[in-house]
Amino acid sequence: MTQQRKKCGKGGFTLVELVVTLVILSILFAIAVPSLLGYIHLSQFRKNESYAKTMYLSAESELTYLRTGGEWESFCSKVKKEGVLNQSFDESDEDRKKLVGRIYGIRLDAGEYAEGELSGDGALVGALLSQDTYDKSVLNAAICIEIDVESGQVYSVFYGTNCKGLYYGSNEDSKPADMSGSWLDIDYSKRDRDTRREERLGYYSVQDAVNAVSLDAxxxxxxxxxxxxxxxxxxxxxxxxxxxxxxxxxxxxxxxxxxxxxxxxxxxxxxxxxxxxxxxxxxxxxxxxxxxxxxxxxxxxxxxxxxxxxxxxxxxxxxxxxxxxxxxxxxxxxxxxxxxxxxxxxxxxxxxxxxxxxxxxxxxxxxxxxxxxxxxxxxxxxxxxxTLFGDGTRSDNGRCEIETFRHLSNIRYMNTAAVFAVTARSLDWTSDSVKVYGTAARGALSVSAGKDIGFPSIPALRSNQKLDGTGGLLNRIAGVFTGGNVISNLKLDETSIADDAEYLGLFRKNAGTIYNLRLLNPQVEIASGKLKGVGAVCGYSNGSLKGDNVDGTQARVEAALTSAQAQGAVTQWLNFLDEVEHRYKGLRVTNFSIADYDYVANNTQAVSTNLITGTLEIYMCVSDKEADA
Known part of the structure; x- marks a missing residue:
């Protein structure tokens, strides 16, 4: 019996042991709880600081929208009417003195947003924050947005979750009727970090001199x-x-x-x-x-x-x-x-x-x-x-690659000897990618698509320059299987030249060598009292045109010139068609009003003419001949 009692006694604790355990636990709690509470306190402070910064950025974004949209003046008058003037700036400080009479606070009290429809300055706070605030529950706090009514910018934002609301101690108009509970004074002297940390009051300011936020940029x-x-x-x-x-x-x-x-x-x-x-x-x-x-x-x-x-x-x-x-x-x-x-x-x-x-x-x-x-x-x-041509362009200009109409147009900037090679398989002037810049009202830049405007005619291909329509030997070999390179739907009209221009064409004048160039369905249409020559490839050439091809069922060249200039124009065209090495397949030039029919009648070996009431229709069928037209 005695042994059994001893065994049972070994399973319990003595009173002394229990007392010692409780004392130890009390000491541990006394040490841990304040630290834990301090950590929670600091965490809330930092979180409120972060919210203050987020709301600052959100409010400033909305104010920027109001300023740029012409609505600032109306909003500013509401801020002055519903908000409260910050009267706490120290006028002995030159920087703060500049802010006297400029900073107005608009406020939301804790829980006010959750109560329903906002009014007064609370409605203004809601207007600035609600658009860009995803989680609307964060607005159920004490918030004050300070606005500089002279610059139209946010000066600062307060955000508090441990108080009923915010007020300016220096301005009686801002104090609540019932001061019971936790109301925080936000006068300028109350914005230091230690004071705000104690109250867990977040703050973010344009000056940011006393802002304690330590977020990584x-x-x-x-x-x-x-x-x-x-x-x-x-x-x-x-x-x-x-x-x-x-x-x-x-x-x-x-x-x-x-x-x-x-x-x-x-x-x-x-x-x-x-x-x-x-x-x-x-x-x-x-x-x-x-x-x-x-x-x-x-x-x-x-x-x-x-x-x-x-x-x-x-x-x-x-x-x-x-x-x-x-x-x-x-x-x-x-x-x-x-x-x-x-x-x-x-x-x-x-x-x-x-x-x-x-x-x-x-x-x-x-x-x-x-x-x-x-x-x-x-x-x-x-x-x-x-910068100006295709990426395969050689530094010595021995081969300047033409892959776009911009590259083609940039030939105008070249004053030195150069070889230009059309390396693109197909260039289509009516493509949506074509962009042509000009000036609109008041000198602003405008942009047009190729289908809406004529290609800007290049002033000249110079005597020391060549344009290779095939893009070189490899392209010519590939062209046997692909049909070769082609420039399609080139549009030339009155928008392609200045008012005082004398010639119209892809090149106004050609003194160089253009060979193996193919234009498919070019559209050339002009009415002018000043032009002396019109063509798809060039308006006038004293250079060389070899193996060039202008074709397509939609190809058209129409030029209406005055009768005083028509004779010279027709003479040039007939010489051009008869002598240059240039293939036209079904290309039709219409509406040349001429004064001298005898010349045409005596020069029909290269063209078929049909004179109908003063209009010359030329159906181009030209043999290959070397010439200097």
């Missing part, structure tokens, strides 16, 4: 980049910058020579300029001169992709105006209206292989930020491309 990134050598020479890039933050960053685009890595251009583009349309931005050129230049810009908000047009084809009227500018007016007009990359001078006056680098920076001069939300990105480089 977002690393900016250029997520893609591509230099596109097409109907425009365009630099495309995208980044991780949010649309609402575009006005807080700027992009730096640098263009380099692929040959020696020399910097050719540095282009500074504020994020706010990334929108579709013509935009003026600062450019530093090769000679270190910095001026404002206008560029066509596109911005796809869905994909966050920007497009900067570095080189674009212009219409004939704009080319002509640029050519005729006086020295006094040339620079300014080229900066605002020229879309050619040659306008920057230096190495860019000639075809050059280049590449670009893009970097995005937080803008230290942006309104309401000191660039503190972002860290600059790394510079990302693009692929290489030629």
């Amino acid at each position: 977002t690393k900016l990134k250029i997520t893609s980049i591509n230099l596109v050598n097409g109907e425009t020479l365009s630099l495309n890039w995208s980044s991780n910058v949010k649309d609402q933050d575009l006005d807080k960053v700027y992009y730096e685009v640098k263009l380099y020579s692929s040959e020696d890595k020399a910097q050719l251009l540095s282009i500074n583009i504020p994020g706010r300029n990334l929108k579709t349309g013509s935009q003026s931005v600062a450019v530093t050129t090769e000679d270190n001169a910095t001026k404002d230049y206008t560029f066509p810009v596109e911005y796809d908000r869905t994909n966050k992709r920007a497009t900067l047009v570095l080189d674009g084809m212009m219409n004939a009227k704009l080319y002509d105006r640029l050519d005729k500018l006086s020295a006094d007016n040339e620079a300014a007009f080229r900066q605002s209206s020229d879309t050619s990359i040659t306008r920057f001078g230096g190495k860019l006056e000639n075809p050059l292989n280049v590449y670009a680098a893009v970097q995005v920076f937080p803008d230290p001069n942006a309104e309401n930020t000191g660039g503190e939300e972002y860290q600059k990105s790394d510079a990302i480089e693009s692929n290489k491309a030629n």
